[in-house]
Amino acid sequence: MASLIALAQYKSQRAALIAEDRSHRREFRRTNLRSEQEIEADSIVRRIRAAEAETIWKEDHSSIPHPFPGMEFLTGKAIIMKTKLFEILSKMPKGALLHAHLDATVNAEFLLQLAMEQPAIHVRLNEALTPANLSTNLPQFRPLPEAEFSSLSSLTDVSYPLGSWVPLKAARASFAPEFGGPEGFDKWVIGSMTINPSEAYGTHNTVAKIWQKFTSTFITSTGLIRFEPIYSEYIRQFFRSSIDDGILYVEPRINFFPKFMVGADGQDNIPHREWLVMFDRVLKEVKGEMAQQGRGFIGARIIYTTLRFITPEELEWYIEDCMALKKEFPHLIAGFDLVGDENALRPLIDYAEPLLHFREKQKEAGVDIPFIFHAGETLGDGTEADINLYDAILLGTKRIGHGFSLVKHPKLIKTCREKGIAVEVCPISNEILRLTSSMLMHPLPVLLNNGVPVALCSDDPSVFGNMGLTYDYFQVLAASEVNGLSTLGTLARDSIEFSTLNAEEKKEAIVVFERQWNEYIEHIINHWK
Ligand SMILES: O=c1[nH]cnc2c1ncn2[C@@H]1O[C@H](CO)[C@@H](O)[C@H]1O
Numbered sequence: 001m002a003s004l005i006a007l008a009q010y011k012s013q014r015a016a017l018i019a020e021d022r023s024h025r026r027e028f029r030r031t032n033l034r035s036e037q038e039i040e041a042d043s044i045v046r047r048i049r050a051a052e053a054e055t056i057w058k059e060d061h062s063s064i065p066h067p068f069p070g071m072e073f074l075t076g077k078a079i080i081m082k083t084k085l086f087e088i089l090s091k092m093p094k095g096a097l098l099h100a101h102l103d104a105t106v107n108a109e110f111l112l113q114l115a116m117e118q119p120a121i122h123v124r125l126n127e128a129l130t131p132a133n134l135s136t137n138l139p140q141f142r143p144l145p146e147a148e149f150s151s152l153s154s155l156t157d158v159s160y161p162l163g164s165w166v167p168l169k170a171a172r173a174s175f176a177p178e179f180g181g182p183e184g185f186d187k188w189v190i191g192s193m194t195i196n197p198s199e200a201y202g203t204h205n206t207v208a209k210i211w212q213k214f215t216s217t218f219i220t221s222t223g224l225i226r227f228e229p230i231y232s233e234y235i236r237q238f239f240r241s242s243i244d245d246g247i248l249y250v251e252p253r254i255n256f257f258p259k260f261m262v263g264a265d266g267q268d269n270i271p272h273r274e275w276l277v278m279f280d281r282v283l284k285e286v287k288g289e290m291a292q293q294g295r296g297f298i299g300a301r302i303i304y305t306t307l308r309f310i311t312p313e314e315l316e317w318y319i320e321d322c323m324a325l326k327k328e329f330p331h332l333i334a335g336f337d338l339v340g341d342e343n344a345l346r347p348l349i350d351y352a353e354p355l356l357h358f359r360e361k362q363k364e365a366g367v368d369i370p371f372i373f374h375a376g377e378t379l380g381d382g383t384e385a386d387i388n389l390y391d392a393i394l395l396g397t398k399r400i401g402h403g404f405s406l407v408k409h410p411k412l413i414k415t416c417r418e419k420g421i422a423v424e425v426c427p428i429s430n431e432i433l434r435l436t437s438s439m440l441m442h443p444l445p446v447l448l449n450n451g452v453p454v455a456l457c458s459d460d461p462s463v464f465g466n467m468g469l470t471y472d473y474f475q476v477l478a479a480s481e482v483n484g485l486s487t488l489g490t491l492a493r494d495s496i497e498f499s500t501l502n503a504e505e506k507k508e509a510i511v512v513f514e515r516q517w518n519e520y521i522e523h524i525i526n527h528w529k
Contacts, residue, residue, distance in 0.1 A: 022482070024417075024451035027490035034486060041524040042485040048084050048528065049478065056083055070439030070479025073428045074197035077465060084528070086474055091523060093516035094246045094469045095492035096298075096499045096509075099401055099424035099457035101305075101339070102252040103218060103225055105238040108193040108462055112186060114233050115168055115224045120144055120266050122165035129156055129179060135199075138192045138216060141168070141223030145266030192220045194463055200432050207379060207434045211341045214433065217463045226261035228270055232278045239286040239300065245468025246516070248509060249298040251334055251499060253305045254279075256318065272321060276302070276329045296512045301334035301500060303372050308338045308345035315354045319361070326367050334500040335372035335398065342377050342385035349384075349391050359396070370500065374401035379435055381408060399424055399455070399498055404435050407446040422453040422498035427475050428466040429459035439479035448487070455495035485524075489517060 022028060034042075049069075056079060057069050067079055080086050115121045120143040127137050144150070144165060152166045156176035160166070175185035195204075195213055204210045225234055242250050254275070261270045283300050290297040304325065306318040315338075326333040336358070338351065348355075355371070362369055375392035378385035386405045389412055393400075403423040406412055416423065425444055436442045447454055456476060461467045476491075477483055496509045 021449070025448055025487075025490075026451055026453060026494065027487050030486070030490065035518075035521070037518075037521045037525060038486060038489075040529075041521045044524055044528050045085070045088060045477075045485045048088070052083050052085055053478075068438075070475055072197070072201055072438060073431055073464070073466065073471065073475065074195070074200055077471070080471065080474055080478075083474075085478065086470065088524060088528060089473050089477065089488075090245070090468075090470045091520060092246055092470070092473065092488065093248070093492060093513055093520055094473070095495035095513055096249040096251065096455065097242060097247050097457060097469060098251045098399065098422075098455045098495055098499060099426060099459060100250065100252050101460050102235070102238065102254045103221065104460035104462045105252065105458075106234050106241070106462055107237075107467060108190045108221070109186075110237055111193070111221065111224055111230075111234065111462070112189055114230050114237075115141070116172070118143065118227065118229060119149070119167065119169070120146070120264075121168040121224065121227070122150055123155065123168050123171045124163060124165050125155055125160075126163050128160075128162065131178065134179065134188060135191060138220055139189055141220065143227045143262045143266050148266070193217045194465065195432055200434070205434060207343060210432070210434050211344065214460075214463065215341070221462075228261065228263045228274075228278070231261060231275070232282050235279055235282045236286060239283070239297070241467060243286075243290060243295065243297050245470055247469060248296055248512060248516075249496070249499060249501065250300045251303060252300065253303040253337055253339065255305050255307065255339065256321065257306045257310070272325060273328060276325060276332055280329065280332060296516065298501070298505065298509045298512070302332050303335040303337050304333055304369070305337045305339045308340040308342070312351050312354050315351055316357075319354060319358045322369060323361060323365060323367065326369050327365070330367070333369060335370045337372050337374060337401065339374055339401075342374065342388055343380065343383070347384035347391070348373065348375065348388045348395070352391065352395070355395055370398040371395055372399050372401065372500075373397045375403060376400065376405035377402035377430075377433075377435070378405050380405065393421065397421065398500070402426060402430070403447075404430055404443065406452075407443040413447075413450050413452060416452045417450060420453060420498070422455055422494060423447055424457045425454050426457045426459035427472050428464055429457075431475075432464050439475045442479070444476060445480060445482065448483075453494050453498055454491060455498055456491050492517075 053069050057067050061067055061079060064075055067076060121141060122144050123139045123141050129137055150165045150167055152164055153170045154160055154174035155166050155171045156179060172182050172185045175182055180187060199213050200210060204213045224230060256272055260268045262268050263270045287297060287299060304322045322336055373392040375388040376386055380386045389406060389409060393412060393415055399422045401424050427439055427442055430436055456469060456472050458466050458469055458472055466472055473488055477488060496506055496513060501509060
């Protein structure tokens, strides 16, 4: 008898210890507010996850030797897309998308289609294409002024003069059969703007090597995207595809390096303010379109970014530029960041002087452009990239982009929790860029268990293939027994809470979100019970 009492006591201590450990998690605040329906939907989702872990993730898949939930995304994607869990999450309201580089948000196939409609777009090669160099000999794109349109008809003909421009349509139509003809052309171009599994997990399987491939995708796609007639359609597709995935509001980072994009006349002459005029016009059009269809869309704001290879002196120009844009488009400029590979480029401390100056200038001018810095996107321990976290926080960052190495710093974890500095966690990006081998090794649970606010983000979905937010939510749900539907709801709510929307806008967004959430819970119970 005594031992039975002892066991009961032990079990109650055990339950209390687990509850205390979990009590720091942000979803805990809502635990008692959860409806009966949400609790039911959560258990339905958990049941389906458990069943699929035992079935689809344990079956033989001919081209996927060792499947498991949370596995390498590029290899596991075909299985993910067949699961019920994925179907369920694709309908989930996602709140806000707070970390995505605009230049990498639209499907590469779609971008190529847009480009095919533009006679100005030309392509060239500096080295002859061979079957052996097909994946490393990359196309260069650029729109030309009409007077310079080329009459060459093929990139792959023996008579092709290397380095000469060929109209995109002609290059595609005449792409040699040994490279797969026009379809081979599409594959080649799309391959140059995306990362495939053999690159991520084979030929480029280190952070430094995958960043080389990653950087090359931007160099290639920039030739297509930074062309006035394409840029506006690109932005439109980013909005529409985000909305289709259940995203209510987006805060893309736009890279304002360099100073001009190519205009419809083929000249390099469109300054930054024109980019924002385009952005504003398309945003209004898409908002109108969604209002007509009765679909929720709160809107979009821009995080101004430039690259971490500019000099601190050059940064002064971008700061002035950002201030001028903020004054003209106060509703569009939401923050400021410096981007690029932290492991290879300049650390934030190099820019401390201009950044402190920037803060003073904002005060004088009465404008507010919060810093929203990338920091700690690294495996380094005590390296410059890791130490960027201290600078980001000292400089007053509103959120942290990635913060992959934040979990090494107890003091900084505490600061983020207490000051409400949210971390923009990009699980699939981190795995493809080789910071972790799978979701099971990702530090996200450390952040969640410490009560650090987190917003899940996709980062560069056109390069990684994680379009929308469904895939990232999937990886997070599939790889943890603690996370459930209510965890995902907390992440989505926090993405709104930690956005740069003002208090009034946040309230409105939350009202829309809660309505969507309740409908979603009902949908799960009606369809999946
Ligand atoms: O995960 C990231 N960390 C840092 N920089 C990035 C990441 N993804 C994209 N970019 C940077 O954004 C620019 C495009 O706008 C690219 O040049 C790329 O270096």
